Each structure stands twice: as structure tokens, then as C-alpha cells.
Amino acid sequence: MTATDAQLARKAIGLLDFTSLNPDDDEARIRDLCRRALTPVGPVAAVCVYPRFVALARQTLDALGGNQVKVATVTNFPAGAADVEVVAAETRAAVEAGADEVDVVYPYAALRGGDATVGVELVRACKRACGDALLKVILETGELADPALIRQASRDAIEAGADFIKTSTGKVVVNATEQAARLMLEVIAETGGRVGFKPAGGIRTLADARLYIGLAEEYLGQDWVTPEHLRLGASSVLDDLLRHLGLGSEGAAKEGY
Numbered sequence: 001m002t003a004t005d006a007q008l009a010r011k012a013i014g015l016l017d018f019t020s021l022n023p024d025d026d027e028a029r030i031r032d033l034c035r036r037a038l039t040p041v042g043p044v045a046a047v048c049v050y051p052r053f054v055a056l057a058r059q060t061l062d063a064l065g066g067n068q069v070k071v072a073t074v075t076n077f078p079a080g081a082a083d084v085e086v087v088a089a090e091t092r093a094a095v096e097a098g099a100d101e102v103d104v105v106y107p108y109a110a111l112r113g114g115d116a117t118v119g120v121e122l123v124r125a126c127k128r129a130c131g132d133a134l135l136k137v138i139l140e141t142g143e144l145a146d147p148a149l150i151r152q153a154s155r156d157a158i159e160a161g162a163d164f165i166k167t168s169t170g171k172v173v174v175n176a177t178e179q180a181a182r183l184m185l186e187v188i189a190e191t192g193g194r195v196g197f198k199p200a201g202g203i204r205t206l207a208d209a210r211l212y213i214g215l216a217e218e219y220l221g222q223d224w225v226t227p228e229h230l231r232l233g234a235s236s237v238l239d240d241l242l243r244h245l246g247l248g249s250e251g252a253a254k255e256g257y
């Protein structure tokens with residue numbers, strides 16, 4: 001049975017990593033993100049903010065009754081070029097500040113230059129630094145570009161301990177694409193479907209959400225598509241999803257939030 005637009009919009013909200021990663025983010029904007037994360041049809045999966053806002057996001061969500069919403073953050077972001085020890089320390093600090101999930105940028109330029117070792121070491125070190133927190137590895141597929149490199153980065157990240165592989169930072173020219181998603185989902189399926197998938201960057205509409213949910217179902221099956229395995233990383237898709245549920249952006253706020 002094909003999901004209606006409203007059913008799909010509701011599902012996409014539950015899979016959303018609702019993101020604010022702007023250089024000029026401030027406390028008011030992060031509080032507003034947390035408020036909007038608790039939509040009238042239920043919460044998003046996570047909010048994703050810079051490390052300096054992790055504690056504020058956790059505190060704000062808890063105060064609003066949103067303790068089920070995870071707080072995700074980013075490290076080695078967005079360039080993916082810092083030393084392994086520096087990134088591991090940054091990741092450890094983020095978890096100590098209360099992050100449930102860390103999205104770390106893979107050293108994609110090193111891989112493109114022929115060095116696959118540093119990526120493996122970085123993922124291993126960050127996985128150790130995460131403890132019980134979830135590690136999502138951002139491959140920056142638009143910069144890797146070559147399908148063979150996207151497959152290799154996916155496989156190396158998974159073998160080194162990634163819990164999710166994620167397409168993009170949203171900060172380069174080419175972000176999530178169908179082609180990159182297919183390559184990554186293929187590797188996830190080949191490795192047993194235990195690792196999750198997060199397309200991110202440029203996801204703005206219900207049609208975009210439909211594409212990635214559909215692809216995940218195609219490669220891994222409908223039952224696999226839960227927030228444990230699929231996240232949609234997006235800063236601005238929520239309004240379109242709410243619109244398909246008959247809720248304007250103003251309707252995003254629950255009474256009293």
C-alpha cells in the first residue's frame with residue numbers, strides 16, 4: 001500500500017534530525033529549534049546543533065517535555081581536516097556535554113588523495129570516544145564524487161565502527177543525491193543492514209523525504225525504516241511536512257511551548 005502524503009509527512013517528522021548549523025546561531029535560535037522539534041503530531045528524532053549548544057538543547061527539550069528527542073552534534077565539521085586526536089577529544093567533550101549522537105566528518109580529502117588509513121583511524125578513535133553515544137560518519141559524498149570512493153568510504157566507516165553513515169555536511173555544493181544514497185544503501189545492505197543511513201543537505205520538501213524513505217525501503221525493506229536506521233538531516237523541511245498535515249509553520253508550536 002502506498003502511503004498518503006499525510007502519512008508520509010508524519011513518518012518523515014519522526015525520522016528527522018532537525019538541524020541548525022549556522023555560523024550565527026545563538027541561544028534564542030536553538031531554543032526555538034527545540035520548541036519547533038516538538039510538533040503537534042509528535043517529536044522529531046533529534047535536534048542537531050553545534051557543540052556549544054548541546055547542553056542548552058538538552059535542557060530546553062527536557063523543560064518542554066521533549067526528553068525523548070535526542071541531541072546530536074557535529075565534530076571535525078565541516079572541513080573534515082583536523083588531526084585524529086583533536087577530533088577524538090572534540091567528540092569526547094561533546095558526549096560529556098550531553099550529546100546522544102555525534103556526526104563526525106570523515107577525512108574525505110585524505111581519501112581522495114589516496115590515504116584511506118586516516119579515515120579508519122578517525123572513526124575507530126571517535127567510536128571509542130563516543131562510549132554509548134551514537135556515531136554518525138559524514139562521508140561528504142559530493143566531494144568524494146567517484147562512486148568507487150563513496151563505496152570505499154562507506155565500507156571503511158562501517159568496518160571501523162560507524163553506527164550510521166551520512167551523506168553530507170550541507171556545506172558543500174553537492175549534498176545528498178539519489179546516486180550517493182544508492183551506493184551507501186547498497187553497502188549497508190551488503191554489510192547486513194546493522195548500520196543506519198542519513199541523507200543530509202538540501203532536503204527541503206516532502207518529495208525529497210519520499211525519495212530517501214523510498215530508497216531505504218527498496219534496499220533494506222519497510223521494517224528497517226525506523227529512527228534507529230534512517231534519519232533525514234535537514235534544517236528546513238519541517239514546514240513543508242507540516243503543510244502536508246494541514247499545519248502552517250505557526251501551527252508547529254504546541255500551546256504553551
Ligand SMILES: O=C[C@H](O)COP(=O)(O)O
Nearest residue numbers: 169170201202233234235
Ligand atoms: O546535517 C544536516 C545539514 O547540515 C542540513 O543541511 P540543510 O541546511 O541543507 O538542510
